[in-house]
Amino acid sequence: MMTKIEAIIQPGKLEALKTALIELGAQGMTIFEVRGHGRQKGHTEVYRGQEYVVDLLPKIKVELVVPDHLAEATVQAIVRTTATGKIGDGKIFLSNINDAVRIRNQERGTSAL
Amino acid sequence: MLTEQSCVVSTAVQPIRTSKQSAISPLRRLYPFGLLLIPALARATDLESVDAAAKAAQSAGDNAWMLTSAALVLMMTGPGLALFYGGLVRKKNVLATMMQSFVLMAVVTVLWAVVGYSFSFGEGTSYIGGLRYLFLSGVDGVPNADYAATIPHQTFMVYQLMFAIITPALITGAFGERMKFKAMLLFMVLWSLLVYFPMAHMVWGKGGLLNAFLGGRFPCFDFAGGTVVHVTSGVSALVCALYLGKRLGYPSGMKPHSVVISFIGACLLWVGWFGFNAGSALGASSLATSAFVATHFAAATAALGWLLTEWIKVGKPSVLGGISGSVAGLVAITPASGFVKPMPAMLIGFLAGVFCYFMVTTVKKKFGYDDSLDAFGVHGAGGTLGAILTGVFATNAVNNALKDSSGNPLPLGLVDGHAGQVLNQLIATAIAWGLAIVGTLIILKICDVLLGLRVTPEHEIEGLDLALHGEEGYIMEA
Numbered sequence: 001m002m003t004k005i006e007a008i009i010q011p012g013k014l015e016a017l018k019t020a021l022i023e024l025g026a027q028g029m030t031i032f033e034v035r036g037h038g039r040q041k042g043h044t045e046v047y048r049g050q051e052y053v054v055d056l057l058p059k060i061k062v063e064l065v066v067p068d069h070l071a072e073a074t075v076q077a078i079v080r081t082t083a084t085g086k087i088g089d090g091k092i093f094l095s096n097i098n099d100a101v102r103i104r105n106q107e108r109g110t111s112a113l
Numbered sequence: 114m115l116t117e118q119s120c121v122v123s124t125a126v127q128p129i130r131t132s133k134q135s136a137i138s139p140l141r142r143l144y145p146f147g148l149l150l151i152p153a154l155a156r157a158t159d160l161e162s163v164d165a166a167a168k169a170a171q172s173a174g175d176n177a178w179m180l181t182s183a184a185l186v187l188m189m190t191g192p193g194l195a196l197f198y199g200g201l202v203r204k205k206n207v208l209a210t211m212m213q214s215f216v217l218m219a220v221v222t223v224l225w226a227v228v229g230y231s232f233s234f235g236e237g238t239s240y241i242g243g244l245r246y247l248f249l250s251g252v253d254g255v256p257n258a259d260y261a262a263t264i265p266h267q268t269f270m271v272y273q274l275m276f277a278i279i280t281p282a283l284i285t286g287a288f289g290e291r292m293k294f295k296a297m298l299l300f301m302v303l304w305s306l307l308v309y310f311p312m313a314h315m316v317w318g319k320g321g322l323l324n325a326f327l328g329g330r331f332p333c334f335d336f337a338g339g340t341v342v343h344v345t346s347g348v349s350a351l352v353c354a355l356y357l358g359k360r361l362g363y364p365s366g367m368k369p370h371s372v373v374i375s376f377i378g379a380c381l382l383w384v385g386w387f388g389f390n391a392g393s394a395l396g397a398s399s400l401a402t403s404a405f406v407a408t409h410f411a412a413a414t415a416a417l418g419w420l421l422t423e424w425i426k427v428g429k430p431s432v433l434g435g436i437s438g439s440v441a442g443l444v445a446i447t448p449a450s451g452f453v454k455p456m457p458a459m460l461i462g463f464l465a466g467v468f469c470y471f472m473v474t475t476v477k478k479k480f481g482y483d484d485s486l487d488a489f490g491v492h493g494a495g496g497t498l499g500a501i502l503t504g505v506f507a508t509n510a511v512n513n514a515l516k517d518s519s520g521n522p523l524p525l526g527l528v529d530g531h532a533g534q535v536l537n538q539l540i541a542t543a544i545a546w547g548l549a550i551v552g553t554l555i556i557l558k559i560c561d562v563l564l565g566l567r568v569t570p571e572h573e574i575e576g577l578d579l580a581l582h583g584e585e586g587y588i589m590e591a
Contacts, residue, residue: 045368046427048437048487049474052368 002097003071005078007062008036009073013082014060019038021064021076027113029064040088056095065097067110131509167420168263171396172256175263176294178397179272183578185388186275188525190214190282193385194379197440198286201486202371205576206290207586213285214401217301221278224305229277230270232310236262239322242314246270259319259327261395272392273313280309280342287350288357288566291573294581296564300556308552310343312545323475323541326514333541334507334534336404337393339448339500340545347493348549356557357566359483361573367485372433383412386443390450403511404450408443409461411450415442418466426474434470441491445499452507452525461502465495497542504538 009017014031021029035056043056066074075092083089102112195214199207221229230246239245245293246252249270257266281301286530288297315321323340325332335341360367369375390408396400419438420430445465446458453461473490484490507526509515515523524531560566572580579585 046429046431047368047433049427049470049478050364050367053363 001068002065002100002113003068004063004065004097005071005074005096006012006093006095007078007082007090008034008059008092009062009078009082010084010088011058011060016063016081017062017078020081021062021074024070024073024077026064026066026074029062030061031060034059034061038088038091065100065113067113114538137555149182175261175396176265176268177400178401179261179264179268179392180394181270182388182392183275185385186272186279186392186471187218189385189389190275190279191218191381193378193381194279194282196374197382198289198375198378198486199244200371200373200375200378202289203367203576204586207370207374207578208584209294209577209581210289211290211580212294213297214282216298217278219512220301221281221305222274224302225274225277229305229310230273232306233273233277233313233433234318236319237314238459239320240315242318248292253256259324263396269395273317276338276342276389277305277309277313280338281305281491283342283346283488284350284353285355286488286492288449289485290360290568291357293564293566293568294577296560296566299564300560300566303559304349304552307556308345309341310546312345312548315378315544316341316541318523323537323544325537331338331540333500333537334452334503335448335500335541336451336503337390337447339444339496339503340541341491342449342497342501343444344545345549347489347491347496348546349553350382350488351482351493352550352553353557354484355481356554356561359481360485361570363483376432376436379440383439383443384449386412390443390447394445394451400451400512403454406455407450407453407458407528408446410438410455410458411442411446411465413442413564414459414462415439415445415466415469418442418463419470419547420466422467422470426470431455437473437487438470441465441495444469444495445502447496448500452512454506454508454511457502457506457528461499461506462478464502465498468498469495476570494553497546497572500538500542500545501535507534547548 007017011033018029036059037057038057040057042053042057045052045054062078064074071094074093078092080093099108100112101108191214192211193210197209198214202210203540213493220442226249228247230249230252231244232242234513235242235245237245252266252270254267256262256264257269260266261269268585281304283299283306285292285297306554316333317324317325319327321327321329323331323333323335325334333340385505386408387405391401391405394404416435419434419441423434424430432524442462442465445461446453449458449461469491474489476488477484477487503526505527508529509522509525512525513522517523526534557566568577568580
């Protein structure tokens with residue numbers, strides 16, 4: 001019924017992505033500031049001659065739950081707004097959601113989204 | 114009638130100059146002030162009132178500057194040094210680091226008021242003062258002509274207090290992130306008594322062994338504390354770093370948690386240093402100006418020296434490098450500030466910037482000691498370099514306070530033709546090193562036996578802010 005979409009993207013792409021998701025009809029999302037890496041290499045910092053290799057890079061994780069029929073369109077929106085073609089663009093993961101509950105009035109299912 | 118001659122009469126009443134005294138302030142500036150009184154003058158006794166008015170104006174100017182300087186030097190500890198050091202440690206230790214500076218503002222003040230001032234500046238032996246000023250008895254608004262004849266004795270006392278506060282605070286840079294708070298408190302009290310007060314007395318106190326201006330056997334030029342403050346604290350720092358051992362996991366994972374905070378601290382140090390150095394002229398004189406200029410110029414070229422070296426060696430000039438360089442230059446110019454001309458000041462600064470860069474990177478790495486915040490690399494090394502270079506560049510063209518029996522200014526350093534001064538500087542520096550090493554070892558042993566020096570590994574990993582002080586630096590919750 002519902003699909004959870006987790007996207008890890010470059011921080012600079014967040015604004016464009018949020019705009020596109022809202023245009024698509026997304027009712028809500030959760031944004032995390034995270035650190036991580038995939039194949040993208042880190043960088044070296046030097047403090048008073050002491051070198052530090054930093055391979056955990058700042059990223060943004062966007063999490064949202066959508067009705068199944070919107071999942072593919074959401075994925076396309078994410079790709080369209082965040083892809084640059086270079087290593088470090090990020091990843092999208094999709095998973096099934098068992099149920100959703102609106103806390104205010106205990107609505108369940110897709111109408112709770 | 115006011116003539117040129119009456120001005121000469123006025124200048125005859127000059128204070129006895131000490132190592133921290135200003136040169137004769139040109140009373141010529143006050144001439145117009147005196148002229149205002151012409152209409153009222155009819156009798157010879159009015160010369161006295163003009164003279165008194167001129168002296169009062171001089172005292173007011175001197176006292177205003179000295180109180181300002183005292184405030185500036187205190188600012189160097191809090192928040193200057195607290196921020197500078199605080200930004201360099203990991204987030205979990207930021208408050209503990211600041212607390213070390215802060216608590217000294219309180220503890221040293223009490224110690225100074227009770228015995229510290231007396232041991233440092235009271236007359237006693239060549240090595241330590243006596244109990245003449247115990248509980249500041251006799252220290253009031255009347256000037257102490259031995260040290261500073263135009264400002265209240267209390268002003269001089271409170272100005273010197275700020276130096277006594279910041280000196281031990283510098284040492285905290287060596288044992289950051291792993292020292293027990295209780296042990297640090299005991300250490301600092303003992304260190305002040307065993308190392309700082311004797312050294313301050315020897316260099317600046319009346320009858321001190323190294324006091325060039327008040328009867329010292331080995332006359333050393335230390336205008337604002339290159340040996341007294343930086344060499345003693347810097348070398349002590351090294352001893353502490355070696356005795357305590359390295360932080361767990363050193364050197365990985367020890368990035369400064371906020372170079373921004375260190376930057377703010379460093380800039381406060383730079384500005385505050387005008388009080389430290391120019392204030393050491395003990396008056397609002399042209400010597401104070403000279404020291405101010407030398408201080409600033411040295412900071413500038415030292416920053417450039419460090420940045421340039423870093424740029425070449427690492428490929429990128431860093432903010433941490435720039436501010437570290439400026440501090441190194443300020444340290445090195447400290448003993449020289451009231452004795453050298455602006456161009457030599459720039460050279461001293463540049464050399465310090467480059468020299469301290471290598472001390473903090475190459476040398477530290479080679480010997481592997483964990484001087485967490487480079488108290489030795491910057492203060493110990495920079496102070497030693499500055500103390501020696503003072504012997505080279507000190508000139509009576511800047512400071513003519515030292516005179517022979519006929520009143521002629523004596524040559525000061527190498528540039529004046531007095532090469533032997535370099536030897537005197539070396540002696541004073543060696544004494545500072547020796548006192549720091551021996552004193553610190555004894556004190557560390559005492560504190561270790563009584564209290565234990567180092568926090569437990571669990572506390573070190575948890576972070577000292579929580580473990581020792583029960584607080585967090587940045588909660589930042591909504």
